[in-house]
Amino acid sequence: MSLSLATEHVPSWYAASATPGQVRPALEGEVECDVCVVGAGFTGLSSALHLAEQGVRVVVLEAARVGFGASGRNGGQIVNGYSRDMDMIEARYGEQTARALGDMAFEGNRIIRERVATYGIDCDLRDGNLFAACNAKQLQELREQKMLWERYGHERLELLEGDAYRREVITDRYTGGLVDHAGGHLHPLNLVLGEAVAIESLGGTIFEQSPLERLEHGEPARLHTPRGVVKARRVVMAGNAYLKGVLPEIEGRAMPCGTQIIATEPLGEALAAELIPGGMAVEDCNYLLDYFRLTADHRLIYGGGVNYGGQDPDDIEAVIRPRMEKTFPRLASVKVEHAWSGNFLLTLNRLPQFGVFNGNIYYAQGYSGHGVTCSHLAGRLIAEVMSGRDERFDAFAGLPHLPFPGGRLLRVPLSAIGAWYYQARDRLGV
Known part of the structure; x- marks a missing residue:
């Protein structure tokens, strides 16, 4: 059966691509x-x-x-x-x-x-994460984050001011970044x-x-x-x-939320190295953030956004592809071979x-x-x-953990309204 x-x-x-298992x-x-x-x-x-x-x-x-x-x-x-x-x-x-x-x-x-x-x-x-700032406010927050983490004993951090972030990711989207050499993917x-x-x-x-x-x-x-x-x-x-x-x-006391991910066709070693030269995982600092990385066969995995309540969108590629192309315009003609979603739990x-x-x-x-x-x-x-x-x-x-405002019926729309507010702040850089 x-x-x-x-x-x-x-x-x-x-x-x-998983290892065959029982x-x-x-x-x-x-x-x-x-x-x-x-x-x-x-x-x-x-x-x-x-x-x-x-x-x-x-x-x-x-x-x-x-x-x-x-x-x-x-x-x-x-x-x-x-x-x-x-x-x-x-x-x-x-x-x-x-x-x-x-x-x-x-x-x-x-x-x-x-x-x-x-x-x-x-x-x-693999080793290495880059937290990418999309504006000056986020870059200042990364400076503060570095000092804060170092207070708690985490020393393997490197701040990349201005265009120095392009050492790790070749895009015009960012204003700087923080490398966590102890992170990875x-x-x-x-x-x-x-x-x-x-x-x-x-x-x-x-x-x-x-x-x-x-x-x-x-x-x-x-x-x-x-x-x-x-x-x-x-x-x-x-x-x-x-x-x-x-x-x-x-x-x-928690709410399922969906996130969507796509994987491109293999890009080839040369193009992949032109996008993310050091092979680090990258995520930006927006409230509804984008995250991406390269695979062993030189695909780009790109994810982002949050769907409150955990319902899948009708067309995942249509949701995520514009975000990928905003980061890497040269991938406009690249084929997306896989698109999927999954739920995580938000408190x-x-x-x-x-x-x-x-x-x-x-x-x-x-x-x-x-x-x-x-x-x-x-x-x-x-x-x-x-x-x-x-x-x-x-x-x-x-x-202490409190339930989401609005109970099971209203927690999704109220959370979406809150997310809209923070997205607006991200766009304005305030």
Whole structure:
């Protein structure tokens, strides 16, 4: 029997170029474990891998395929920090919280690199990010960002004033940039597939095509799928934007948002080098930002914008191609071979949500656009709190989170109005 398209990987360049992997069976019957993880994306697999390394019996339930959601569809950029700057965190939540979060702000990046090295994951990992300023105001903010990050111990930064940014990207759009030499980019689907294999090598079990239909609280908890049940002492809810209806207590405090990405035909090594000579990943500093990078076969991956509520546009190329051509006019005649979208989870304060329900249901979600790195940190912190080390997990769990204004009905239009305001400020440079 063929699988539904809704439970297969979307037809992205990542899916087309992924390392061939196994198709895992659906759960049938009843199994028992120490920890059941719901969701085989970065949060879930990072949690499962950290736990499996400690000898914990882990079962992972995935509604579709490993890496089906944002973990297998994103821009592939390893961006340090959070979606809020450390000075805002300090001003709003205090120096102690800011110091705790600041000490962990660059750890997710290190965890990714450790995983790639330890388990030999082939995911085209490359170094370097450029944050590009579109106006003088944004360039000044990058100067301040550099000083702020250096206060928290991040030293591998280089400010490119004026046209110096053209060393890294050949376009007329920018007024300067900040290079993070410790950042980078990779093939995210290959990373998540490699992490799944690593978990299984340590005795963990992953079931695909096994959506969670009902969570029965208790100790052990019972997790019901269409054809089976998992009994687990502890549970990790790691569905992020694709977790619906199972734990309503956390759904109202975040909102799914869609982002769109295209991949060109291969440009050839010479043209690719004329666009991004050093091969860095690039993102601009606008509120609704553009982000792009080159692939191993010299394609340009270009993404941008946010669609509040997570609905896909009818024509992704029509949305993103004009943004790409504004940055690189010489690509006007280049063919786009892949176009896809995916949802990430946005929180009102743009900081991730960690917590525990009923003493044994753990969750981490809402990375607000910084999920590649922060999800890997989340997995480590979940493993720590389960082993009795709760200080670092609690630094996030103690952050207050409010629901979006307007509730489920009005949160999308109200967020869109707010985004329009900030877009207008970006255009005016104020």
